[in-house]
Amino acid sequence: MGRLRSLADPMKATPTDKAPGGRSASVEPPAPVDADLADAMNDIGHTLRDWDRHTDYQLEKSLPDLVNNAEHVRVLAIGFLDRHPLIDGIREFWSVQDAVDKWGVERRTDAFVYPDDDTEEVELQPVREWFDRLLTIQQAAHRAKVSQRQVQRWVEREILPIAAKHRGPRGSVLKYVYSSAVDTAAKEMQRNQQNSRFGTAAEVTT
Known part of the structure; x- marks a missing residue:
């Protein structure tokens, strides 16, 4: 979610932006957030909130108990792991995996050189x-x-x-x-x- 929020440039607009009001007529409305990005943030936000509510409710159960329940696993897979292809240019639902496929997990910058803990060699990471x-x-x-x-x-x-x-x-x-x-x-x-x-x-x- 942090990665998705970083793509919705806070200096321009966020999915929760409202049309500006007030007395000044010279203020222009903010640039809209990309529709795919807004849909992904909405769907993934719902998935995370639903899963949090469920796990809070089931605090007496351990993770093995949750993942050994077929319904829990089905819902978990839909929201986190399944890929939902485009149909006629429209994706019916965004999972975490769908967002990772499109935008990645982290912002990629120039390669950063860092020392390997086990050897004296250096590695490159994007x-x-x-x-x-x-x-x-x-x-x-x-x-x-x-x-x-x-x-x-x-x-x-x-x-x-x-x-x-x-x-x-x-x-x-x-x-x-x-x-x-x-x-x-x-x-x-x-x-x-x-x-x-x-x-x-x-x-x-x-």
Whole structure:
């Protein structure tokens, strides 16, 4: 669902957008979300909510009990695993598998190089977020063990590039940065601090 929501650009429109009202006649309605995307979000949302309600109701039962019930498995397969082909250009229902086939599980970006845990070799992965998470400014400050203002200064000085922006429900803009970029900026700051200390010590000695 996160993948589908990311495709419905929050800076333009979401499936729940309403036509703008108010006194200003110059405001144009938002661009519509792709019909397939809206249908998929609706169908998969219903599937997840129905399954959550069912499993909450059956808390006394274990997962093996649920999956050994033919009706439960049938409904689970329809919503999660079955592929529903287009008929006359129309898909009667979107399963999770249908959405995965069309849009994938994660946004694909440039290949990200990361060290393999077992060998000294490196591998390439097309899905960067799996190994290089996007962080908010607050999360970046926590990761680098500095203040949020320090992270904001990195951004202002272009030491830390902004990877993505998202407009919140109240109009505030959230900025995201890659974890690897935060680590690089923090190391650069530490290096500069060490050089500054060594330089001051050398001046005092001289």
